[in-house]
Amino acid sequence: MKKLMFATVLPLLLSAHPATAVETPTVEIYTPGEQEAIGQIAAAYLRAHPEILIEMSEKLQHQEEQQQQKGAIEAVLANQKTLLQDPASPVVHPDGDVALVQFFDYQCIWCSRMAPVVESLVTGDAKLRVTFKEWPIFGKQWPLSTFAARTGLSVWAAKGAVGYQQYHNTLYQTGHVEGQLTREDIARAVTAAGADDAKLERVPETQLSATAELASQLGINGTPAFIVMPVNGASVANTSVMFGAVDAATLQSAITKARSTGSAQ
Structure with missing residues (x-):
């Protein structure tokens, strides 16, 4: 069960990171218990792979700088x-x-x-x-x-x-x-x-x-x-x-x- 849930949540997690090429699956409605389990798995994964948070932060900063640059040029x-x-x-x-x-x-x-x-x-x-x-x-x-x-x-x-x-x-x-x-x-x-x-x-x-x-x-x-x-x-x-x-x-x-x-x- 955990492996199945992990296989579901990980692409969802990584799809929020534009630098990672992962196809986002169709989002289903989860029970509160499933949502809690998914959150725990996602948190554990991020603790084990903090570089993802760094990459996401850098990507977000780059996007903000690009938007600022575009607005300034206009x-x-x-x-x-x-x-x-x-x-x-x-x-x-x-x-x-x-x-x-x-x-x-x-x-x-x-x-x-x-x-x-x-x-x-x-x-x-x-x-x-x-x-x-x-x-x-x-x-x-x-x-x-x-x-x-x-x-x-x-x-x-x-x-x-x-x-x-x-x-x-x-x-x-x-x-x-x-x-x-x-x-x-x-x-x-x-x-x-x-x-x-x-x-x-x-x-x-x-x-x-x-x-x-x-x-x-x-x-x-x-x-x-x-x-x-x-x-x-x-x-x-x-x-x-x-x-x-x-x-x-x-x-x-x-x-x-x-x-x-x-x-x-």
């Missing part, structure tokens, strides 16, 4: 005009064919670690249109995050792409993150950008609100975050959204995909 496509045509956002290589959009905070340690990777892409690919989204998510904890973001947008308005890029890179080169950033760091970065810190007119803090609202619409809840898409012909197939720090190869792969499939549109 949101990106719905907001691509704001992402690609916002004059208030600093842009390097505006005539590029592929857009890389980064949401970041100057005091985010992972943004700091990604800064050399992004800088390398900027200097190495003249056709990569890079948009910087100043998003000081740590502003309440470390107010200089917000001040640095406002200053960055002010440098962009006063000195354009070259000045902004110098300001941006100089701040990250300090290595001062997670509350370590100082007013002196910001002033030196402004000077490096060719502007006068004492005379620079900072944009109002409300100018950062649009970026926060955009991040919310895209389902982005932390920094760094990256979007890669063709400037023209963006679709689900050639658009990538990356939450958190990634390696250079991953970014380059997304750029290559956007460029090869985008050019075919």
Whole structure:
């Protein structure tokens, strides 16, 4: 009897795990006693084979990530005009064919670690249109995050792409993150950008609100975050959204995909 019941319940158990190719039998109505016995057998089997639970958990996590990615890409496509045509956002290589959009905070340690990777892409690919989204998510904890973001947008308005890029890179080169950033760091970065810190007119803090609202619409809840898409012909197939720090190869792969499939549109 137990062998028969086990042969019945095991396929049912494994069929709940999409990674296991088992044909699901027709579900019958069991008596309370049979249900209890089945539960005991299933529990015993899982205790003897805990790797199934791990596999199921990993599969579920992968499915959730895929769903999140799909939703994020759809949101990106719905907001691509704001992402690609916002004059208030600093842009390097505006005539590029592929857009890389980064949401970041100057005091985010992972943004700091990604800064050399992004800088390398900027200097190495003249056709990569890079948009910087100043998003000081740590502003309440470390107010200089917000001040640095406002200053960055002010440098962009006063000195354009070259000045902004110098300001941006100089701040990250300090290595001062997670509350370590100082007013002196910001002033030196402004000077490096060719502007006068004492005379620079900072944009109002409300100018950062649009970026926060955009991040919310895209389902982005932390920094760094990256979007890669063709400037023209963006679709689900050639658009990538990356939450958190990634390696250079991953970014380059997304750029290559956007460029090869985008050019075919």
